[in-house]
Amino acid sequence: MKKIVITGAGTGLGKELALQYADNDVELHLVGRSLQTLEETAAEAEKSGAKVYVHAADITVVSEVKHIAAEIEEDGPVDILVNNAGIGMFGPFMESTADQMEAMFRTNSFGPIYLAKAFIPGFLQNNRGTIINIISTAGLRGKKNESLYVASKFALRGFTESLQQEYADTGLRIVAAYMGGMNTPFWDETDHIKDKSRLRTPKEVAEIIVKESAEKTEIVIESKNKSGSA
Numbered sequence: 741m742k743k744i745v746i747t748g749a750g751t752g753l754g755k756e757l758a759l760q761y762a763d764n765d766v767e768l769h770l771v772g773r774s775l776q777t778l779e780e781t782a783a784e785a786e787k788s789g790a791k792v793y794v795h796a797a798d799i800t801v802v803s804e805v806k807h808i809a810a811e812i813e814e815d816g817p818v819d820i821l822v823n824n825a826g827i828g829m830f831g832p833f834m835e836s837t838a839d840q841m842e843a844m845f846r847t848n849s850f851g852p853i854y855l856a857k858a859f860i861p862g863f864l865q866n867n868r869g870t871i872i873n874i875i876s877t878a879g880l881r882g883k884k885n886e887s888l889y890v891a892s893k894f895a896l897r898g899f900t901e902s903l904q905q906e907y908a909d910t911g912l913r914i915v916a917a918y919m920g921g922m923n924t925p926f927w928d929e930t931d932h933i934k935d936k937s938r939l940r941t942p943k944e945v946a947e948i949i950v951k952e953s954a955e956k957t958e959i960v961i962e963s964k965n966k967s968g969s970a
């Protein structure tokens with residue numbers, strides 16, 4: 741049975757990834773701060789036959805990441821870790837606050853690093869496994885009014901590309917996924933995107949990621965309209 745960990749699996753892309761992976765031969769571990777949304781995803785994934793566990797944890801807190809990693813690996817190492825949880829705050833650079841900057845770097849850059857550190861020993865023990873880092877086209881190029889979000893995603897890209905080189909001679913695969921805008925709750929607290937219904941659905945992006953991550957180590961899914969956001 742394949743063991744898959746997905747962060748931010750209660751909503752948006754993380755939820756759709758969980759549903760794409762869900763089948764009889766999969767054990768899913770869903771991570772996020774809100775148990776309620778994780779349980780909603782779990783109920784749907786179980787209908788496809790998956791065995792599902794939910795873990796309430798804040799990925800910006802090292803002790804919480806270590807705790808869930810120990811819990812998840814109790815009966816053996818993980819096959820796939822999807823670092824999907826992320827947040828975005830947008831607007832002119834000079835109107836941004838230190839709190840926003842720290843929250844984005846802690847969630848988008850530090851969180852995936854903490855998770856990688858917690859799970860890589862298990863991957864290496866088996867000399868196999870895959871880490872999929874959900875970045876964004878914001879990790880490929882700068883964007884107006886997205887400076888701090890883009891900076892946090894460039895950090896994640898640099899980390900991902902470096903691990904790809906460091907573990908090139910092992911069975912551990914590191915996949916970088918870069919996607920443009922998706923219609924998810926990510927945009928609920930901002931007017932940076934005027935009409936999110938024009939964006940890709942998280943389902944179509946999840947389908948591409950699950951399919952392509954089996955072969956590729958870099959996946960680029962550009963926005964439909966090339967508006968370039970997020």
Ligand SMILES: NC(=O)c1ccc[n+]([C@@H]2O[C@H](COP(=O)([O-])OP(=O)(O)OC[C@H]3O[C@@H](n4cnc5c(N)ncnc54)[C@H](OP(=O)(O)O)[C@@H]3O)[C@@H](O)[C@H]2O)c1
Nearest residue numbers: 748751752753772773774798799825826876921922924926
């Ligand atoms: N939507 C887009 O247009 C777009 C485009 C490119 C890339 N992305 C990236 O795609 C990923 C998924 O985003 P989405 O669009 O699906 O947004 P979303 O629906 O807001 O999902 C983000 C998830 O991350 C979880 N999360 C946030 N902070 C967390 C923390 N500290 N610890 C644990 N979980 C945390 C949230 O759950 P809790 O609040 O319950 O913790 C939420 O379920 C993000 O990395 C985002 O940067 C999004």
